[in-house]
Amino acid sequence: MTSVTLDxxxxxxxxxxxxxxxxxxxxxxxxxxxxxxxGCGKTTTLRLILGTLRPDEGNIYFDDxxxxxxxxxxxxxxxxxxxxxxxxHITAYENVAFGLKARNxxxxxxxxxxxQFFKLxxxxxxxxxxxxxxxxxxxxxxxxxxxxxxxxxxLLLDEPLSNLDARLRASLRHELRRFQKWLGTTTIxxxxxxxxxxxxxxxxxxxxxxxxxxxxKPLDIYFHPKHPFVAEFMGVIKERLKDLTSLGVT
Amino acid sequence: MKFLKTIQxxxxxxxxxxxxxxxxxxxxxxxxxxxxxxxxxxxxxxxKWWAMLLQPKFLRAAINTGIISGSAxxxxxxxxxxxxxLLTFRQxxxxxxxxxxxxxxxxVASVVIALGLLIMFPLLRNTPWILIIxxxxxxxxxxxxxIYGVMRKIDQNLFEAAESLGASRWTIATxxxxxxxxxxxxxxxxxxxxxxMSELGITILLYGPSWYTLSVxxxxxxxWGSIGLAAAMGTVLIAIASAAIIIVHRLGAEVxx
Numbered sequence: 001m002t003s004v005t006l007d008x009x010x011x012x013x014x015x016x017x018x019x020x021x022x023x024x025x026x027x028x029x030x031x032x033x034x035x036x037x038x039g040c041g042k043t044t045t046l047r048l049i050l051g052t053l054r055p056d057e058g059n060i061y062f063d064d065x066x067x068x069x070x071x072x073x074x075x076x077x078x079x080x081x082x083x084x085x086x087x088x089h090i091t092a093y094e095n096v097a098f099g100l101k102a103r104n105x106x107x108x109x110x111x112x113x114x115x116q117f118f119k120l121x122x123x124x125x126x127x128x129x130x131x132x133x134x135x136x137x138x139x140x141x142x143x144x145x146x147x148x149x150x151x152x153x154x155l156l157l158d159e160p161l162s163n164l165d166a167r168l169r170a171s172l173r174h175e176l177r178r179f180q181k182w183l184g185t186t187t188i189x190x191x192x193x194x195x196x197x198x199x200x201x202x203x204x205x206x207x208x209x210x211x212x213x214x215x216x217k218p219l220d221i222y223f224h225p226k227h228p229f230v231a232e233f234m235g236v237i238k239e240r241l242k243d244l245t246s247l248g249v250t
Numbered sequence: 251m252k253f254l255k256t257i258q259x260x261x262x263x264x265x266x267x268x269x270x271x272x273x274x275x276x277x278x279x280x281x282x283x284x285x286x287x288x289x290x291x292x293x294x295x296x297x298k299w300w301a302m303l304l305q306p307k308f309l310r311a312a313i314n315t316g317i318i319s320g321s322a323x324x325x326x327x328x329x330x331x332x333x334x335x336l337l338t339f340r341q342x343x344x345x346x347x348x349x350x351x352x353x354x355x356x357x358v359a360s361v362v363i364a365l366g367l368l369i370m371f372p373l374l375r376n377t378p379w380i381l382i383i384x385x386x387x388x389x390x391x392x393x394x395x396x397i398y399g400v401m402r403k404i405d406q407n408l409f410e411a412a413e414s415l416g417a418s419r420w421t422i423a424t425x426x427x428x429x430x431x432x433x434x435x436x437x438x439x440x441x442x443x444x445x446x447m448s449e450l451g452i453t454i455l456l457y458g459p460s461w462y463t464l465s466v467x468x469x470x471x472x473x474w475g476s477i478g479l480a481a482a483m484g485t486v487l488i489a490i491a492s493a494a495i496i497i498v499h500r501l502g503a504e505v506x507x
Contacts, residue, residue: 047410050414072410072413073414073416073417073418075414077414078414079411081407081411083405085407085408085410088430098417098425099415102417102421146411146415147414147415150415
């Protein structure tokens with residue numbers, strides 16, 4: 001259970017300024033979505049919080065702890081990627097056990113925790129399979145189990161649903177939200193999908209060109225955009241809804 | 251058109267046979283006959299040359315070759331793996347230069363490398379060390395290219411995910427990166443072993459009275475006129491090299507450097 005504070009954070013790559021003077025506070029237990037078009041700096045922001053990138057300026061805090069110079073492996077942050085990033089040469093069980101082994105848990109403790117999480121994520125019976133023997137949705141659940149089993153202070157999700165087909169995406173979306181509420185882990189979710197952001201989040205942070213444009217509750221963002229970019233970006237959905245209405249679908 | 255294609259294919263296969271396979275067969279026949287005059291194929295056969303291979307001189311050469319090639323390849327694999335790791339998973343200046351440096355022995359004439367080593371390490375003459383260093387230089391571009399080729403295709407997210415789970419750099423290297431680079435390491439070792447055991451260019455300048463290799467003996471014996479003996483040793487080397495090629499081919503699907 002952790003709150004995250006980004007305090008005037010900036011990051012540049014050679015010539016491109018990926019994140020410009022970003023300040024935001026993510027509350028304890030909150031589900032925050034960072035939404036924006038590709039190249040807007042959302043993944044860079046995520047990697048700054050994860051710790052694989054160090055900000056050029058500004059600071060990052062977990063609760064009141066200064067994390068700016070704390071290395072990745074000491075931050076206790078879980079991450080799930082779009083491509084799942086499961087270790088391909090070991091089984092689902094060993095993938096999930098990896099973080100527990102690094103924390104020197106005993107074999108019984110590891111066994112118990114893994115059983116619990118495989119049950120929770122409904123992937124029982126897949127323990128001995130290798131990642132290539134699992135479907136996309138199953139891989140996603142294993143990746144989620146791997147990130148959550150170590151009880152991270154913070155869960156980062158980098159477009160975790162984009163590689164799945166539309167129906168699975170919709171059902172996993174709700175499931176993800178349920179887990180998060182149940183576990184109470186502060187979660188930062190990165191996506192470029194407006195619809196996904198609207199249904200899953202407590203709050204949405206909209207980014208463009210490395211800058212934070214607007215932060216707010218989904219309905220506020222949707223009905224009261226404070227910036228032409230937000231209106232235009234969220235407007236994509238309104239257009240789609242209009243199309244659907246005219247076809248008599250909704 | 252089909253006719254032309256057939257001609258093309260048969261031309262390729264026939265020339266391959268004469269250029270690559272035919273010399274092997276001749277070497278094998280040479281090692282099995284006491285005398286080969288003007289006949290098309292030898293008329294009498296014996297294992298005379300193969301029996302002579304059991305003399306101490308040749309056993310010594312075989313042991314030397316094992317020691318020198320084994321050590322050079324082992325060192326080269328370790329070094330190439332480490333450099334590949336740095337190039338793939340660490341950020342620093344001069345990556346380009348390091349890459350070129352690793353490949354450079356390939357572009358320098360082996361005679362030049364040998365002369366350089368002789369002048370730099372006069373005290374190491376007639377020791378295995380100077381040969382090991384020389385062979386290390388010859389095989390490193392090959393091992394490096396194969397290992398780096400496999401390692402750089404490892405998803406960077408795997409490294410980050412492992413790090414976020416609390417694994418130390420050492421654990422990530424031994425538990426994630428090394429197993430995923432295995433195919434490159436095996437292929438590199440097999441190819442480098444074949445290359446090192448048949449290496450002559452550097453070896454002929456660096457060998458000493460007690461530290462000589464099979465390839466040096468093949469050369470000197472054939473210079474002295476003992477073609478059959480040289481052929482028997484050559485057959486041994488061909489067998490080892492073929493084994494290496496088969497290993498590399500088996501892993502071929504995974505290895506594209």
